[in-house]
Amino acid sequence: MQLSKKSSLLWAMTVLMTACNSTVTPPATSNVKPEVIVKRSNGTSPASTYLSATETLSVSATDLDGQITKLRWVIDGGTSHEHSGDFSSIKGNLSLALPSLSSGLHTLSITATDNAGATGNVTTDIRIDAEAPVISSVMLGDQALTAGENRTVTGNEELKISASDQRGNGDVSPSTARISVFVDGVKVGQATDAVTLKMSDLVGTAAGTKTVSIVAQDSVLNSSSTFSFKTTVTASGTGGGTTVTAPAPILTLNTQGTGPFGGILSFTASANIDPKTQVQKMILEVKDAQGNIDGTSYVTTQPNATFSVDTSKYPDGPLVFTIYVLATDSTGVAYEGRSSATTVQVRNLSAPAIAILSPDNSSTISGPTAVRVQVRQRNTAFVMPSNSIFVDVRDERGQIVKTVEAPTYVASDGVLEAIASIDLTSAGLPNANYTLEAHAQVQLAGETQVRSIGTAASVKFQTNGTLPPAVNVYMPIYHEDPYANVNVRAILSRGSAVMLQTSDDNSVSEIRVGFYCDEATKLPTQVCPSSAYQFNYPVKLSGLIYRMFKIGDLLDGQPYVQNGNYTLRFSVTDGENTTVQEFPVRIDRTQDTIQNxxxxxxxxxxxxxxxxxxxxxxxxxxxxxxxxxxxxxxxxxxxxxxxxxxxxxxxxxxxxxxxxxxxxxxxxxxxxxxxxxxxxxxxxxxxxxxxxxxxxxxxxxxxxx
Structure with a gap:
């Protein structure tokens, strides 16, 4: 006989199956069909109200004279999903993987089959509301607010908020949106569909800056996007009861011309503060063409200053300059202000940087070697007409003895890489010192001519005449063509493993697996360690060898491998020669499953x-x-x-x-x-x-x- 015991993951339904041996013995000629009941978690029928896309339903299937052997469910008459086996020894919760449902009416049909072939069925409507409410209007007084805005208030203004909700999929049945208002993360009020609030009740009347956030939820707890804005409250100072005004900074560009500019830009900044206050800091903020904001390079505590800005630090394109001022009065109350933005076009036409990432300079190679070359954008966008990088091998006489062309692939935004396989053994070259020279042709945005860029690294070639190990990476693989200028990083997580195939004419002594972090391709939240993450595995076997490494089990240990972009490097040695293969990967613990x-x-x-x-x-x-x-x-x-x-x-x-x-x-x-x-x-x-x-x-x- 064949026995199968199975369970599976939960999408949005928890299924409780029980097989009961009743004390009532039915007639031998009859068979009582199973009974199937489906309810919401609160015991009500799922057809009685709207459900969210993640609602949990409870399904019970019982059989008085046998065991439940099969459970089949269908959504909207589509694909039939089935679990089968001997459920008599299974107690507790089982689960069925259901598809994600859109807004609207759906039909769920569940059929249970017992060991004698009798079936029991339940069919119920499921009405799904997957549409989030929308905050339709936020007014401060008679002026509309935009998210992220900073408004100066006295506390006398009224804040008017409106929100609406739709069921989705053409359903026009009534729906309400519950509005919640937060100040600096603390909930201060709640209303339905629309509300008017006094600013003094929200942020008080004391001077300072607070963040107001608004969220709307519908009856099934779908949430709108958070609408947030800042308020700066003005207050009375100590000078005779007069009002202290917030700073109104002024920024002036001193550099003459209409641009685009390059090199150094000169700005004059004035805090323009109330006489009863003092500057704590004045910052020249710089927002580049990629949306990055530099708020640390140009800072002063003086009310008037001249800033010299090195535009070569930023990408070519528009730079947006703003002065931010923080001032305080004699009692310590803070006041903030920002100048209007000044936009300047910059263009420095800087060629990209090129570097040989591996092998290391002055290292020793003994067999086929992967030469990894990187071209990284500096200030100016560029294209590579041939989409190739060339690597020349030059001997001690200065003669080029080998040239390899390697297609480029996109490692990250603004970064191209290429891997050229150099085998000096097959070329019959002697043990000696060699220079690896990488070069490419690039064309900068805004130029018509082509530029040449290049770099070099010295290596020592040393072999004893035996062949180095052969290495093939089985997993991961390139899920896209790495030479089609697309991001081809495989995604690894806690549940991942990697695999390679290797062989050697002598014997493989060791396999080393390492994650190497590169400053040019790392994610913004990633910190590259001073040394690579490496894991060593002794082998000492000859012939064809397969090795699988449960690398995901090691990510959370010591050393801890942070989420981010890495080069996965396999180094296989036979004791004398080493072969290296590399693969671009990304560690992302949030992607620990494959759908379905x-x-x-x-x-x-x-x-x-x-x-x-x-x-x-x-x-x-x-x-x-x-x-x-x-x-x-x-x-x-x-x-x-x-x-x-x-x-x-x-x-x-x-x-x-x-x-x-x-x-x-x-x-x-x-x-x-x-x-x-x-x-x-x-x-x-x-x-x-x-x-x-x-x-x-x-x-x-x-x-x-």
Whole structure:
């Protein structure tokens, strides 16, 4: 017989299944059909009101004279989803992976089947509201406010807020939006659809700056975008009861001309403060063409100052300059002010920087070497007409003995990279010192001519005559053409593993896996460590070797690998020669799953025949189907470590909607297991799905009385 026990992940429905052995024995000729009941978590019918897209429903299926063996559900008459098996020993919550539903009316049909084939069914309407409310109007007095604005108030103004909500999908039934108002993160008021509030009740009358935030929610707790603005309250100072006014800074560009400008720009700034206040700081803020704001380079405590701005620090394009002033009176009350913005076009026409990232300068190479070259934008955007970088190998005489052309790919915004494979062994070159020279042709935005850029690194070539290890990266793979100038980083997370194939004519002694961070391609929130994250694995084997590394298990340990962009480097050595392969990856712990794939489940075929193997076969399957095309590597283990599979199977391209499964028929006693490495070929997410061991034994021989 075959036995399958399965569970899967929850989308928006928790299913409670119970199989009850009743004390009532029905007639032998009858079979009581299962009873299916679906309710909301509060016990009411789901058809009685609107539900959110993430509503949790409770489904109970009971059978008086048997066991529930199958549960099937259908949304809107679409694809039928089914769970089957012997549920008699399963207690507690099971779950069904449901699709994400849009706003509107949907029909859910659930059918339970018992072990005698009888079925019970329940069909209910589900009315989904997936539309968030909208804050339609925010007025301060008779003037409309925009999000992010800073307004000076006295406290006498009225704040008028309106919000509305729609059910979505053409549903015009009544709906309300509940408005919540927060001041500096503290909730101060709530109303429905519209509200008018006195500013003095919200922010008081004491001088200072506060942040007001507004959020609207509907009846199923869909939330609008947060609308926030700042208020600066004016107050009376100590000088005879007169009002203290906020600073009104003035910014003047001294540099003559109409632009575009390059080099140094000169500005004069005046805080223009109330005589009863004193400047605490005056900042010249610079916003570049990419939206980055520099608020630390140009700061003073003087009420009047001249700033010299080095425009070569910023990308070519518009620079927006604003003066921000913070002043205080004698009692310590703070007042803020900003000047109007001054926009200046800058163009420095700086060529991009080119660098050889690996191998390191003055290092020793012994076999095929991946020369990684990076071209990084400075101030000026550029294009590379040939989309290629050339690497020349120059010997000690100054002669070029080898040239390799490598296509470029996009490593990140404004950064191109190329990997040129240099093999001095196959070229028959002697052990000696060589210079690697990387060069390319670029054209800057705003120029018609082509420029040449280049860099060099020195290496020592040393080989003993034996061949270096051969290395192929099996997982991750490029989910896009790396030479098509698109971002091709594979996504790794806690649930990821990587895999390579290597071989050597002698023996592989060690495999080293490292994450290398580059300042040019890191994410804004990422901090590059002073040294690479490295993990060493001793091998000491010859022949063809497969190695799988559960790298996700190590990300949260010491050293902790921060989310961000990295170069994944595999270094394989045979004790004398080393081969290096590199791959661009991104660590992102928020992408720890592949859509619609659950876990690796095993179904076993048992055999009770005396003297024969039991079980006889098993099938391992990742529950669910692929949403996007995927690559799958199956890892077969027979008693050894899962990191060292005895063989592998590769599906280079599985289409969307495919099932991931593989099986074994057992010919001998032992422990067997199949794991899967799956990479989504659209998102680039790489996930490891470990399987369970199946232990195979020989049944005792039948004894003769």
């Amino acid at each position: 794939l659950s876990y690796n489940d095993v179904s076993v075929t048992y055999n009770d025949t005396p003297g024969q193997l039991n079980p006889t076969s098993a099938t391992w399957q990742v529950l669910g189907t692929t949403v996007n095309p995927s690559r799958v590597v199956s890892l077969y283990t027979e008693g050894g470590p899962v990191e060292e599979p005895i063989r592998i199977g590769t599906s280079s391209y599985l289409p969307a909607g495919a099932t991931i499964a593989s099986g074994m028929a057992f010919a001998a006693e032992g422990s067997y297991r199949i794991d899967f490495l799956v990479q989504d070929l659209v998102t680039g997410v790489l996930r490891y799905y470990p399987g369970s061991y199946v232990n195979v034994k020989t049944n005792p021989a039948k004894t003769t009385p």
